[in-house]
Structure formats: C-alpha cells, structure tokens
Amino acid sequence: MSVLSRRSLLAGSAAATLAAGAAPAAAAAPAAGTATPGVYRYRIGTFELTALYDGIWYRPITDKFIPNASFSEVEHALDAAFMPHDRLATPFTTLIVNTGQKLVLLDTGTGGQIAPSAGVLRDNLAAAGIDPKAVDAIVISHFHPDHINGIKDKDNELIFPNAEIMVPGPEWAYWMDDANLNAAPAELKLTFRNQRRIFTDIARQVTQFEPGKDVAPGILTLPAPGHTPGHTVFAIHSGDQSLMVLSDTAQHPAVFARHPDWQAAFDIDGAAAVATRKRLFDRAAADRMLVTGYHFPFPACGHLVKTASGYEHVPVEWQPKL
Numbered sequence: 126m127s128v129l130s131r132r133s134l135l136a137g138s139a140a141a142t143l144a145a146g147a148a149p150a151a152a153a154a155p156a157a158g159t160a161t162p163g164v165y166r167y168r169i170g171t172f173e174l175t176a177l178y179d180g181i182w183y184r185p186i187t188d189k190f191i192p193n194a195s196f197s198e199v200e201h202a203l204d205a206a207f208m209p210h211d212r213l214a215t216p217f218t219t220l221i222v223n224t225g226q227k228l229v230l231l232d233t234g235t236g237g238q239i240a241p242s243a244g245v246l247r248d249n250l251a252a253a254g255i256d257p258k259a260v261d262a263i264v265i266s267h268f269h270p271d272h273i274n275g276i277k278d279k280d281n282e283l284i285f286p287n288a289e290i291m292v293p294g295p296e297w298a299y300w301m302d303d304a305n306l307n308a309a310p311a312e313l314k315l316t317f318r319n320q321r322r323i324f325t326d327i328a329r330q331v332t333q334f335e336p337g338k339d340v341a342p343g344i345l346t347l348p349a350p351g352h353t354p355g356h357t358v359f360a361i362h363s364g365d366q367s368l369m370v371l372s373d374t375a376q377h378p379a380v381f382a383r384h385p386d387w388q389a390a391f392d393i394d395g396a397a398a399v400a401t402r403k404r405l406f407d408r409a410a411a412d413r414m415l416v417t418g419y420h421f422p423f424p425a426c427g428h429l430v431k432t433a434s435g436y437e438h439v440p441v442e443w444q445p446k447l
C-alpha cells in the first residue's frame with residue numbers, strides 16, 4: 126500500500142504555492158463517530174422506491190471459493206476491486222416499493238443475526254419515516270438467511286406484523302423438504318434449520334407464488350434458478366419506466382459482473398447460476414435497464430454495461446429531489 130507524504134503531494138511549484146496561501150483550520154468540532162442513515166429514494170413511474178441499507182458482512186472465503194477458477198485469478202480480481210483475499214464484501218440492501226396502493230418489502234435483511242456490522246435496517250426504516258406496521262407484503266427472493274432472517278427479530282417476534290409473506294413456491298418445495306435436509310452436508314443443514322426456525326410457526330401467514338406471476342400490480346416475479354433452486358428476481362413497471370431487481374443473480378459486481386462465468390461455492394447449481402446471470406445481465410445491458418442487486422454497493426442501483434470479458438456496474442447518481 127502506498128502512503129502519500131506531504132512532500133510527495135506538494136511536489137511541484139503550483140501546489141506548493143497553493144498550500145502556502147491556505148489559511149489554517151480553526152475548527153475543533155468533536156467527531157460524530159457514527160455513520161449517517163442508509164436510505165436512498167427514487168421513482169419508477171408513479172411508484173416510490175426506498176432502498177434501505179442493512180449493513181455489510183465480510184464473508185470469509187478460502188481458495189475453494191470459486192471452484193471453476195484458479196485462486197490466483199480470484200486474488201487478481203479481488204485486488205482489482207480493492208478487496209482483501211480472505212473476505213468478500215457482502216453488503217445488504219432491501220427495497221420498499223410504494224405502489225400507491227400497497228407498501229411492499231422485497232427481502233428483509235439480516236434481522237441483526239448474521240454479523241455485528243449488519244442489522245441496521247430498522248434504524249434506516251425509522252430514518253426513512255416508514256413504520257414496519259405499515260408494510261402490507263413481504264416478497265422473498267430466496268431462502269438464504271440474509272434474505273429471510275429480517276422477518277423476525279432475535280426473540281422470534283415478527284418485525285413487520287401486518288405483512289403477508291410471499292415466497293417462491295419452488296424455493297419452499299426445495300428447502301422445506303426433510304429429505305433434502307437429511308441429504309445436505311453439515312454446513313448446509315444449518316441453512317435448512319434456520320428456515321424452519323423462521324417459517325414453521327408462521328406457516329399459515331405464508332403464501333407461495335409461482336415465479337412468472339405478478340405479486341402486486343406492477344411487480345412481476347421471474348424465475349432465476351441456480352443460486353438456489355427457486356431463486357427469483359423481480360421486474361417493477363410503472364408508466365414507461367422499469368427496474369429489474371436482480372436479487373442474488375450476482376454477488377458483489379466488482380467480482381461477479383466482471384467475471385460472469387464464475388461459479389461461487391455457495392451457489393446450489395453453479396452452472397445454472399451462470400446461465401441465469403448471463404441471460405439477465407445481457408437483457409439489462411441491451412435494454413439499458415435500471416437494475417438493483419441485493420449485494421451491490423449501496424444504494425445498489427445502476428446500470429450494467431457489457432464489456433469484452435463481462436459486465437461493469439455503473440452506479441446511479443445520487444438525487445436530492447424526486
């Protein structure tokens with residue numbers, strides 16, 4: 126890592142002259158010591174969308190992280206993204222869609238149960254002026270803990286008590302099947318058990334949908350299998366505008382958009398995950414669609430540009446007014 130010295134920064138007479146003319150700072154304000162709320166609001170047609178940050182997890186990774194690439198290639202990609210070699214930056218951004226008729230939450234964050242550096246969704250809901258009791262529906266993309274744990278708090282109480290919970294039928298069928306649980310490796314069994322902790326006592330409040338159907342006017346679900354068998358993405362349409370919600374089609378774009386062929390160890394079917402990623406990314410790039418990804422850096426929305434070897438994510442510009 127390079128360290129900038131005052132001397133190297135001030136090399137050159139113009140900079141030296143500028144520095145000589147600068148007045149000394151007189152401020153002695155105490156440091157705030159906390160981050161600001163992670164809330165980003167935008168519009169799709171008449172719908173008002175609120176991206177809510179739940180925080181970040183640095184997922185430990187090993188040299189087996191990408192089974193179909195050498196670890197030296199992976200290290201090269203991590204270097205290019207300014208990431209360490211032993212952890213994958215995994216931010217979490219949920220999305221609330223106000224259709225004018227309904228308040229719909231897409232995925233629920235970690236519920237403060239994944240990493241100490243995540244679990245700030247409720248603080249950000251408050252900062253955004255959204256009462257969890259006002260959420261009409263929760264729509265889940267897939268059953269990994271970072272997407273469903275925020276249905277409940279640590280004490281097993283519902284965080285959004287009035288929301289209907291809508292889940293992809295194929296996802297429920299796969300994960301709630303005890304034969305699949307029994308056949309799973311030990312680490313994956315934890316995922317199956319977590320799903321039972323979340324869903325068993327609220328099963329009657331859960332509605333299954335078939336990907337391909339609308340879950341609300343203007344919110345279309347689309348099958349996107351691979352990451353998990355029932356993994357689902359969402360197309361939001363209002364007026365002449367649309368947004369594709371990519372869920373976990375790719376994790377951090379600096380790694381997986383740039384290397385769309387990489388199969389992650391945590392994908393249930395790596396080849397299907399790659400096929401789904403390329404299909405959706407090609408479509409988004411060709412149609413210049415606005416997209417958002419659950420693990421893209423906050424505020425998580427932007428565009429995808431096709432490059433010679435993959436895709437590049439171009440973040441949106443922050444807009445202070447809607």
Ligand SMILES: [Zn+2]
Pocket residue numbers: 269271272373419420
């Ligand atoms: Zn995820």
